[in-house]
Amino acid sequence: MQGVTVVEHPLVQHKLTLMRQKDRSTKGFRQLLNEIGMLLLYEVTRDLPLEAVEIETPVTRMMAPQLVGKKLVLAPILRAGVGFLDGMLDLVPSARVAHVGLYRDPETLSAVEYYFKAPSDLEDRLVLVLDPMLATANSAVAAVDRLKERGARDLRIVCLLAAPEGIAHFTSVHPEVPIWTASIDERLNEHGYIVPGLGDAGDRMYGTR
Template sequence: MSTVHLIDHPLVQHKLTLMRRKEASTNSFRRMLGELSTLMAYELTRDMPLQEIEIETPLETTTGKVIDGKKLVLVSILRAGNGFLDGMLNVVPGSRIGHIGLFRDPQTLQPVEYYYKMPDKMCERDAIVVDPMLATGNSAAAAVSHLKNRSQPKSIKFMCLLAAPEGIATLQAAHPDVDIYTAAIDRQLDDHGYILPGLGDAGDRIFGTK
């Protein structure tokens, strides 16, 4: 079974609490999400492989370790996943970007795909799938299935702000090889598939559409 990594750094928890407040403006919500995603990106990239290269300092030749950001793909589940991208690119600016467009049918709560676009040579790349909310887990599981079936990256991780126990169970059952990184595991889902206590609809709060 995959591992659930709870990122409980004080700065992450502080910003998440401020984002949860219903009176947080679109501007402040978006800004804090960018800051928080940068902090979370440090944790996700902790085990990225390094290679040694030769460099010239002002005094002599030496070797140093670098990561190959071009081998990393940030896969955004549209539309809310895009809120993670700028913050993560602050840490790994060489990353490629992929998009999977899914919306949740309000009646069945099942994901419906409308867009898929990935960089080439995915078999040589590590993928981080990002979506702020892991609620029912259906969209996340579907996105990872599309990624595996169509692009076959070297590895896949999943990153979210909030996770519900139901969503974690769904994603782990469908993809036991995909580790989950989250800033909080909330209590449960309500009858409409929203996370409680949650923070509302992340997409609406990021883009100011409600």
């Protein structure tokens, strides 16, 4: 699908298979989500710009590549998106963090905002919107809407699973925002869950129902 990158790295696919298993413990699921988040961040940032700077090694001076510009903003959609955060911050500890609090209305499946906090200079930074499941995409659309209102111009979606219906909805509203995912699954069921999916990521992270 145009604008969608499926990360097919063997480690990503292996960890995703472990996460899909219904008997995976809460601790195990949370740890795997942390690990796979780090691997996804590695892929989604492979085109970050570099500049040559002069450094001194223990042997000699040299020109070496270094990231240029302001650092990333990681924007997890609460609550499940937080599962990606620690692994990604381990990889890029200087990243800023925005929090987008949304929940899905069980009747309408629409996204309802209850919290939003973000850095003041989003227009100068690459913003990665984090949500394990791109199902209906209502939450992702609402999050990107809100971040754009705050000034964000360079955004990317990072998710674990995506449904074709969610991709179609999201790209119809925000066609310029690319998506990175570990898998495009078959479909949504009548309750708006991804099939075959892995259940509710937030519930499986925190042991709730």
